[in-house]
Amino acid sequence: MSTSQQPVLIKNPTKLVSTYPTVALTVDCVIFGFEANQLKVLLIRSDLEVYKGMWSLLGDMVKRDEELDAAAQRVLLQRTGMNDVYLEQVHCFGNPSRHPGGRVVTVAYCSLLNVQHHQLKILDNELHWHSLASLQEMAFDHKEVVDYCYNWLKKRIQEHPLGFNLLPDKFSLRELQNLYEAILGIQLDRRNFRKKFASMDLLIDVNEMEQDVPHRPGKLYKFNYEKYERNKRTWIGIDF
Amino acid sequence: MSTSQQPVLIKNPTKLVSTYPTVALTVDCVIFGFEANQLKVLLIRSDLEVYKGMWSLLGDMVKRDEELDAAAQRVLLQRTGMNDVYLEQVHCFGNPSRHPGGRVVTVAYCSLLNVQHHQLKILDNELHWHSLASLQEMAFDHKEVVDYCYNWLKKRIQEHPLGFNLLPDKFSLRELQNLYEAILGIQLDRRNFRKKFASMDLLIDVNEMEQDVPHRPGKLYKFNYEKYERNKRTWIGIDF
DNA sequence: ACAAAATTGTGTAATTTTTACACAACTTAA
């Protein structure tokens, strides 16, 4: 039995931290939109010469005393002019050589928005919506980040009601189904899809019809976030 | 229609990055174990005087050219002597005031291990297993980190086969059920639980029985990781 | 040797959920 020696406590945490190596920290937003029945991601041309012509995520450094979430929101506001956007941290990427300018660690955020609602700042800049399928090489490790977030999204929309953020406030069941089919990359049975959402009882019939469609218009619905939050279920079941 | 001006490309990324604020970066491991039918987490006493007597996660700075995952693995090896431990990044915590020594951003990892397999370095140090329920205040924001990882784990074990990492190589169905009950905090029907795992057909009957139990011994099983990886299913279904 | 305690192992019937599938009604465009 060893007499455990009294540990020496550190009095000056600042001094301790000053011995740590430091890194530059950024956030990168994978901004998804849905247009022409395709999942799109908003990209900008890289402003680095080494990546000339390549596409890059929208990101920025994290400021000195800034929360990570706040930094991501700031990027979104700057680029889309939108303030109340669905936003969630997904993963931190820290490969030591992911940035040609030195050690830059980035926290990736996934954000979902309705492409109609931000037609603002997109004309200037070299900002463009890209369909996921057509993405080739990107600047930094951004292709990897996009892939990671896309997989995250595929999983996530099956279990959480985020997909609605990609649609207008009021949407038809067809639009909703198109969204799921596009993101998951599969076909869904129309009747079963509708039955499923009907049984969840989380869509509010707003008593309006689609406008300007070249065929019989469908009913429009809103998602009932309030009810969802009230009844959020916690247990699902073991299955893998 | 504006004549979009040619953007100026940055030739020297290093110079650019040098203008970014920097932060100290650490990893923190939430190391879960399972003992006496309880989920436990491995903690150490904080070595900071401001947190005197409080418990802290096992963490360390990320070294200059180190991968994040590698840093977390290094912490695990140092503290448990184990090399091949289940480890996964969970979330990045960056509250500007989370560390009294300045801006320190941490990447939280969740790790699962069998408490039998590492009886090594735990005697010295002020390292102890704590039952989750009994956790009070902790150093830094570590209570928040533990809570986040515990919720992550609850979700995760329902959909992925990680729970087995908390058990011995060979385990009985009773042990497995106890594990799920403890982590999820619910009671499960024994017959249905067994039927569920039987139908998955991912447990290998190793033709051995439990030893030294004060009652009829149960059969022992191994998890068939190979088969699981082969047949991994991707689509589950919309439900929230 | 025996009885008590504790736990294993197993099946069925009722209910719920999922799946596959077809047709009449509506709206627009030509």
Added chain:
DNA sequence: TTAAGTTGTGTAAAAATTACACAATTTTGT
């Protein structure tokens, strides 16, 4: 007026989930 395209709806079969009870096995204590 007709063709094209889509909406809205129900049912039967299959699969998954739930609730539930009893005999067999092993250890411990007497």
